[in-house]
Amino acid sequence: MASWRRILIPALVTWCAGALLGFWLGRRTALPASGLALDSDLQAYYRTMVESFELEPERARKLKILLSKYQMERNEILRDQRLAAENRLAMKDSQFENLIFGHILSREQRHQAEAWRRTAGPGEPLSTPELPGTGPPR
Secondary structure (H helix, E strand, O other): OHHHHHHHHHHHHHHHHHHHHHHHHHHHHOOOOOOOOOOHHHHHHHHHHHHHOOOOHHHHHHHHHHHHHHHHHHHHHHHHHHHHHHHHHHHHHHHHHHHHHHHOOOHHHHHHHHHHHHHOOOOOOOOOOOOOOOOOOO
């Protein structure tokens, strides 16, 4: 019985690891379904290619799958760029806000602006607080 355990346990662990890895790789590398809606630029490209070259239905289907995969990868790149741009913009916001506080506002105005800054949440732009009587009823 002990010899079976020495073989069975590693075999089960290996099988489970292989199943998980296969599932993950399958999802990562799978081509998208051909029913996926393409962005307008890729849809126009698809129509032009199919009509201009009179593609057979099977080739048109493969073209749509390929364009869907391209769209997914392009969207990943754009999402990464958007995140990087948001970080850079937040740094610029802070830099220019500090310049305004340090060089434009008077001491009294800085105190008022600091109060406004405290009412704004983290990452929110500096905004003026509501004037008395203009906000929602309390």
